[in-house]
Amino acid sequence: MASKTRLSAQKQAHALHVGLNEVSADGYAGWTGPLAACEFDAHDMAAIAKSQGMKSTLLLTKKATRAKVLAAIRSSAKALAAGDLFFLSYSGHGGQVPDVSGDEADKQDETWCLYDAQLIDDELYFELSRFKAGVRVLVISDSCHSGTVVRAGPPQPGTASQRPKLMPPTVARRVYSEHQAFYDKLQLGVQKASGNAVLDPDTALAQVAVSGRLTAIVHKFNPTVILMSGCQDNQFSMDGDHNGAFTEQLLKVWNHGQFKGSYASLHARVLAAMPPAQSPNLFTLGSAASFLKETPFLV
Template identity: 50%
Template sequence: MAKGLALTIGLNAVDPNHYGGWSGKLNACEADAEDMTAIARSREFICSPLLTKAATRAHVVDGIKKAAHDLKAGDIFMLSYSGHGGQVPDRSSDEPDGQDETWCLYDGQLIDDELYALFGQFAAGVRILVFSDSCHSGTVTKMAYFTGTTAARATADEGGQVRYRAMPVDAALRTYRANKAFYDGLQQGKTPKDSQPDPKASVLLISGCQDNQLSQDGAFNGLFTSQLLQVWKDSLFRGNYRTFHRNIVRRMPPDQTPNLFMVGAPDPAFLKQKPFTI
């Protein structure tokens, strides 16, 4: 019988001691993680939630490695992240814009190269389902606060500005310069992703926005997660992953378009399943 494991991550803040005094306050990321946990548990996944201070680099990496160790062909791993997206300079020469995208975990950033390498530890035939309600911009010029066409629908800070889940440029610079040896060291010895073998597992990502867009925070959930929950309708949804993604996109504004793509071993049957099927 197939097994399902889920690691659900949500950070409403980060440790300013690592991030150059920036605490990255957000409103609804823990709620996102709790709601994704509830969905996973309703589908009989074994869940490991990590909220804010518990969402450290070590805990996240260990959680992914444990899933890779425990799962075999036919099993599924769900990984969800709600929090800030960040950038560090690309030292493995695999990013056209010279920046590696990151997840801003509590005590440090997790680089996309690291995540890709971790997926490579999963056995062939494992399905990996990833949700990321965060900014995944491919350039450091993206701002933490962005005035777009959907301003009225996003959480506003005390100054009335819309709050987005992107690490501010000045905080990204301070964090990298204060921890340069650490972040450069994480990329040493890693070959560019385009010269690495793809993971043997099948990885399906549904992200909160496109690479050149920002993901909105919200009062109760992030905008992407709130629409995902509306489409899911407490398991009343009957379509497959493509339909699930398409229906979420239809509910989103034009300046935040969720993405769907796969890496690793092709698995057409995975895409045809009802979401969250073990």
């Protein structure tokens, strides 16, 4: 009986690792967005998860569809309880669609470019909000997914071994034009499901929810979230031959588990090692103070 009690009290951890070296031309107006290191990034994040005793799901390129990614997130949301951990990593292109649910006509919603179609940030954070109170959610995103990249100007072309993880704005406009009804319906569906409140997850994650509109979203967020992303809003995450630039530095600092410190210090060390043109960001949502002090990836 005592053994069963201890077993039932053990913390669980699920991990989902998504890496795309290309996308489907059918879903992206003929663009395939070839990259080199995103599958490597996903495998390396899965190796970290395995070393910490996590149960992982790995979705690479053609398997990284909207349906499979959403199904994996929803499965973990149902299974995990207070004290458990959900580790989600993404490596691939970031994109944009016009925001049709917000209060700024020219605002762009950020996306992850999954194989068959984009996953909008509103959708992602709504799905994460379904996790139970007390669940710790860690998101590591090595992509360009900023709502301000157009205002920042186009990225540098990079080199043969370094490419920006960004769906070009011209492609983004074509994709949206060809699939406008689909993406508009997704945003409005999330808005309706959240009680018609306007979702602004980036602002919420930056902990500047000072308006009633934003507070209406934040106070419903039961889990605790740490999001470590590859760059600032006006920058671009770079791909490489073996890892993305952000993931490469994270792996070096982590050093096969030899790193001794917290999530906060892990981010600080990675940030210090990156060039000024790409400064990884750190966001939190919920009561994250104690989560930030934990040993990274600890179940």
